[in-house]
Amino acid sequence: xxxxxxxxxxxxxxxxxxxxxxxxxxxxxxxxxxxxxxxxxxxxxxxxxxxxxxxxxxxxxxxxxxxxxxxxxxxxxxxxxxxxxxxxxxxxxxxxxxxxxxxxxxxxxxxxxxxxxxxxxxxxxxxxxxxxxxxxxxxxxxxxxxxxxxxxxxxxxxxxxxxxxxxxxxxxxxxxxxxxxxxxxxxxxxxxxxxxxxxxxxxxxxxxxxxxxxxxxxxxxxxxxxxxxxxxxxxxxxxxxxxxxxxxxxxxxxxxxxxxxxxxxxxxxxxxxxxxxxxxxxxxxxxxxxxxxxxxxxxxxxxxxxxxxxxxxxxxxxxxxxxxxxxxxxxxxxxxxxxxxxxxxxxxxxxxxxxxxxxxxxxxxxxxxxxxxxxxxxxxxxxxxxxxxxxxxxxxxxxxxxxxx
Numbered sequence: 001x002x003x004x005x006x007x008x009x010x011x012x013x014x015x016x017x018x019x020x021x022x023x024x025x026x027x028x029x030x031x032x033x034x035x036x037x038x039x040x041x042x043x044x045x046x047x048x049x050x051x052x053x054x055x056x057x058x059x060x061x062x063x064x065x066x067x068x069x070x071x072x073x074x075x076x077x078x079x080x081x082x083x084x085x086x087x088x089x090x091x092x093x094x095x096x097x098x099x100x101x102x103x104x105x106x107x108x109x110x111x112x113x114x115x116x117x118x119x120x121x122x123x124x125x126x127x128x129x130x131x132x133x134x135x136x137x138x139x140x141x142x143x144x145x146x147x148x149x150x151x152x153x154x155x156x157x158x159x160x161x162x163x164x165x166x167x168x169x170x171x172x173x174x175x176x177x178x179x180x181x182x183x184x185x186x187x188x189x190x191x192x193x194x195x196x197x198x199x200x201x202x203x204x205x206x207x208x209x210x211x212x213x214x215x216x217x218x219x220x221x222x223x224x225x226x227x228x229x230x231x232x233x234x235x236x237x238x239x240x241x242x243x244x245x246x247x248x249x250x251x252x253x254x255x256x257x258x259x260x261x262x263x264x265x266x267x268x269x270x271x272x273x274x275x276x277x278x279x280x281x282x283x284x285x286x287x288x289x290x291x292x293x294x295x296x297x298x299x300x301x302x303x304x305x306x307x308x309x310x311x312x313x314x315x316x317x318x319x320x321x322x323x324x325x326x327x328x329x330x331x332x333x334x335x336x337x338x339x340x341x342x343x344x345x346x347x348x349x350x351x352x353x354x355x356x357x358x359x360x361x362x363x364x365x366x367x368x369x370x371x372x373x374x375x376x377x378x379x380x381x382x383x384x385x386x387x388x389x390x391x392x393x394x395x396x397x398x399x400x401x402x403x404x405x
Contacts, residue, residue, distance in 0.1 A: 001118045003383065010375040013111035014368060021107045021371070022364045024048060028099040029359045032088030035130030035145075038065040041086035042127060045102055049125060052110045061148035067127035068154060071113040077121025078388055080378040081155070081333070082109045083146070083163035083326060085131045095355035096132060097166030097342060100367045105163050107367070108374035112382070119382040126154060126161075131325055144288055147328040155332040159388060160298065160381050163326065164370040166358060167339035168347030169314040170306060172299040176337075177226070177252040179288035179323035180259045184210060184270055188279045190243040200241030201278045204234050207245040209273035214249070214266060224321075225262065226252040252323060255291050289323045292337065293330040293398055297391040301380055302338050305373045311340065322349075334395040336377070342366045 001009070014021075024044055031040045042065040046056045054069040086102035088094045106125055113123045130145045149155060186207050191200030211231070218227055229249030235242030251266065253259045267283055274281040306313050326337045343357030357363050381388045 001115075006115050006118060006379055006383070007376060009115055010111045010379060011372060013114050014107055014371050014375065017107065017110070018368055020048075021103050021367060025099045025103040025364060025367055026359065028086060028102065029094045032093035033086075034090050035087045035133050036063060036065055038087050038129050041065075041099075041102065042067060042129070045084060045086060045106055045127060048106060049110070053113065054109070054125065061145065061152045061154070063129055063145055063148065065127075065129040066145060066148075067125075069109075069125040069127070070122060071109070071116065071124075072122040073116035073120050075116075075120035077119060078159040078382055079122050079124060079157050080112065080381055081124045081126055081158045081161040082106070082374065082378070083161055083329065084125055084127050085129075085163070086127070087129055087132050089132050089350060092350065092352065093355050094358050095350050095352065097349075097354065097358040097363065098131065100166050100342070100358055100363055100370075101163060102127075104367050104370040104374065107371035108162070108378060111371065111375040112378045115379060115382075119379070121382050123378070124158065128325070144286075144325045144328065146325040147287075147289070150328055150332045155329065158333045160378075160391060161329050161333050161335040162298075162374050162377060163337055164374055165337060165339050166342040166354075166363065166366060167349070168341065168343055168345050169339065170311045170341045171314050171318060171339040172302055173292065173294050173335075173337045174318050175254065175294065175321060176289070176292040176327055177224075177254060177321050177323045178256040178259045178291040178327070180251045180263065181286040181288055182229075182249045182251065182263070182266060183284040183286070184247045184249070185282040185284070186210075186245045186274065186279045187282070188241065188243050188245075188277070191241045193239045193241050197241060201243070202241050203245040203279050204242040206273045206277040206279040206281070207231060207234065207247055209277065210247065210270050213269040213273060217265065217269065221262070224254050225258060226250070227262070227266065250288070252321075253291075289325040290327040290331055292324070292327040293335070293395070295330070295334045295336065295391055295394055295398075297387070297394050298334055298336040298377070299338075301377050301387070302336055302373065305376045306338070308376075309369050309373055311369065311373075334391040338373075340366045340370045340373075
């Protein structure tokens with residue numbers, strides 16, 4: 001089949017199954033599940049993949065709701081991976097549009113899989129739960145499950161990885177922040193806060209000093225570094241001196257190295273306030289996502305495909321950065337993580353407005369357009385050896401530079 005015929009086949013596949021894809025995305029939106037609890041979404045998505053000829057392995061990389069799906073041609077050729085996310089936020093539901101992300105990636109994979117007889121190679125889908133975070137002991141609240149896929153070798157034979165994230169504007173892959181977590185546990189001594197406060201040791205006082213100490217430190221940090229947290233336990237009753245208090249903090253920066261370098265200064269504040277208040281402190285550490293290794297070759301292909309699809313691509317750099325564990329994938333293979341418009345320009349993630357946009361006509365139209373863009377990008381990488389090599393050469397060069405630094 002010619003290149004144009006293969007592209008037409010992608011379009012036909014996605015349009016043929018459009019109603020099915022939209023119905024599944026709506027269904028997942030109506031059944032929001034937090035990280036590592038996505039049993040319903042995982043089941044719906046894997047059933048869809050199996051229906052379309054993918055071999056699915058459940059419960060991979062130590063996560064019950066993670067999966068690996070593959071469709072092989074039996075012929076030599078590249079391997080293109082699509083990243084599927086499907087977790088929701090606590091209390092607010094699908095306010096980051098993961099109901100769209102998972103189905104978009106799978107729709108693209110199904111369409112591309114139907115061309116494998118002509119192209120060779122294979123298509124895989126990585127079902128990656130808990131991007132927004134999960135239960136501790138099940139990948140950690142840092143949402144770093146994609147790193148487990150890297151560690152378990154699921155990216156070893158992958159040539160490129162692709163996904164699209166809903167947003168207020170259509171954009172190419174941009175930077176994201178590396179992110180580590182610190183958990184502080186202060187231990188004191190209880191006492192009656194009214195009659196015998198002098199006999200207690202106030203763990204909450206230590207935690208308040210930690211909070212204020214970190215706030216002071218923030219004034220002296222370079223641009224781009226973020227430290228922010230919450231008090232997770234401040235005591236049980238106002239008439240009891242708190243014997244235990246705790247907090248959870250994020251450290252974000254442009255590189256993992258900057259995050260690691262800052263951590264001892266924050267630990268020192270905690271140890272200092274423990275000494276000053278007579279409490280003891282236990283500090284737990286968890287590694288979060290890496291920064292994103294942007295592949296400009298893939299961005300160039302996506303710009304072309306977005307333009308063909310009629311999307312107005314915002315090329316100005318995005319203000320304000322978050323973190324994503326897709327960054328870990330981007331340091332393993334050439335990876336694209338662009339964005340597609342599902343609502344007004346000013347739409348902000350993790351809000352009720354975003355949740356409603358993720359269940360709108362515009363949102364589901366974006367699902368279909370995104371699937372087309374991802375499928376066409378995958379097809380070009382499967383069939384244009386020079387283009388794929390350019391993306392891999394860029395990746396190797398940037399990775400080597402990062403490692404040298």
